[in-house]
Amino acid sequence: MEVKGLHTLLCExxxxxxxxxxxxxxxxxxxxYQSSHWSSIQLGTTRLGLHPAFERTSxxxxxxWICGLETDDILSLRQALIEAQVSVxxxxxxxxxxxxxxxxxxxNRLQAIQPGKSKAELQx
Numbered sequence: 001m002e003v004k005g006l007h008t009l010l011c012e013x014x015x016x017x018x019x020x021x022x023x024x025x026x027x028x029x030x031x032x033y034q035s036s037h038w039s040s041i042q043l044g045t046t047r048l049g050l051h052p053a054f055e056r057t058s059x060x061x062x063x064x065w066i067c068g069l070e071t072d073d074i075l076s077l078r079q080a081l082i083e084a085q086v087s088v089x090x091x092x093x094x095x096x097x098x099x100x101x102x103x104x105x106x107x108n109r110l111q112a113i114q115p116g117k118s119k120a121e122l123q124x
Contacts, residue, residue, distance in 0.1 A: 008040075008049045009067055011108055018105050019050050026084045027069070027077070044070075066109045074100055074114035075122060091119040098122055 013019040016036050023029045023041050032047070033040040041048040048067070071077050074091070081088050081102055089101035097115040104110060114122075 006046045008047050009043065010049045010051060011067070011104070011106075012053045013050045013104075013106050013108075014053060015105065016050060016052065022084075022105050023048065023050075026080055026086070066111055068111045068113060071112050071114055074098060074112055074117065077112055091122050093119045 011019075016034075016039060020031055020034055020039055020041075024031050029048070030042040031039060032042050037052065039050040041050070078088055078100060086102055091098045091100050093099075094113070097113050098117040098119050098121070099111050099113045101109065101111050
């Protein structure tokens with residue numbers, strides 16, 4: 001048995017239409033399938049699956065997952081998020097590039113990275 005790689009990043013959402021609009025219209029991702037019960041969004045070589053909230057149990061849920069997205073123009077993405085009234089965090093540096101934190105309409109954590117850029121370059 002071998003795990004080949006990531007197939008689907010699943011995200012619970014409270015309003016499918018609102019979430020589709022966010023991922024499609026603000027982030028510019030391609031919706032490949034949409035229904036009220038499941039929607040798929042192309043995310044590079046994998047897919048982002050949107051699903052209505054699952055029934056809650058007493059199971060402990062970590063909430064530690066973050067969807068990390070790559071962009072060639074993090075400043076334009078930041079501006080689009082601000083225009084859509086999405087709260088965005090400050091840029092911070094990593095060895096791979098500058099990262100910005102934000103949330104989708106359900107409060108799911110997202111990050112965007114622009115490889116090869118630094119916070120200082122973006123704020124110049």
